[in-house]
Amino acid sequence: MIVTFPHLGAMAYALSDFLNELDICHVVPPENGQETLEAGIEISPEEMCLPFKFMAGNLKRAYDMGADTAIMAATCGPCRLGEYCQLLMETMENAGCSYRWILLDSPAEIGLREFKRRCELLTEGRHISPVRLAKSIASGINMMVKLDRLTRKIERRAGYLDEPYEA
Numbered sequence: 001m002i003v004t005f006p007h008l009g010a011m012a013y014a015l016s017d018f019l020n021e022l023d024i025c026h027v028v029p030p031e032n033g034q035e036t037l038e039a040g041i042e043i044s045p046e047e048m049c050l051p052f053k054f055m056a057g058n059l060k061r062a063y064d065m066g067a068d069t070a071i072m073a074a075t076c077g078p079c080r081l082g083e084y085c086q087l088l089m090e091t092m093e094n095a096g097c098s099y100r101w102i103l104l105d106s107p108a109e110i111g112l113r114e115f116k117r118r119c120e121l122l123t124e125g126r127h128i129s130p131v132r133l134a135k136s137i138a139s140g141i142n143m144m145v146k147l148d149r150l151t152r153k154i155e156r157r158a159g160y161l162d163e164p165y166e167a
Helices: 010-021 034-043 050-064 080-094 112-121 130-157
Strands: 069-073 100-104
Touching (some): 034 050, 100 112
């Protein structure tokens, strides 16, 4: 099993850290750029929004790099993220990318037992103690917090143009 996920900025690095902590083989898709967008446009329905096309492009490129399992945060509701999972599943299947999907819905929505079961799918039957799992989750969250702080610091210190369109 080689796991991947859409490249959602800093979250990709936190998720990679989480998977590293659990010794789970994974592929981080290349950062979003023109190649990723083109890959997503090629396989996505025309009417889909830009974020969807980037996510589809991420998953297509990761599949081409050897990934066979996709994990993704999801919601049980009808919001955009709740619909993305189903639409991405169909889009990837239509593009010939047969992923095994692990959807990580909120534990409040699906219950802790089901959330734990889905997390265990990542370990392919290896026993991961609840303490190690919690530490891995905490490590990923810690990285997200640090990256968010760094991003805010960069944004505060970045230069600004008097006339933004002069650049």
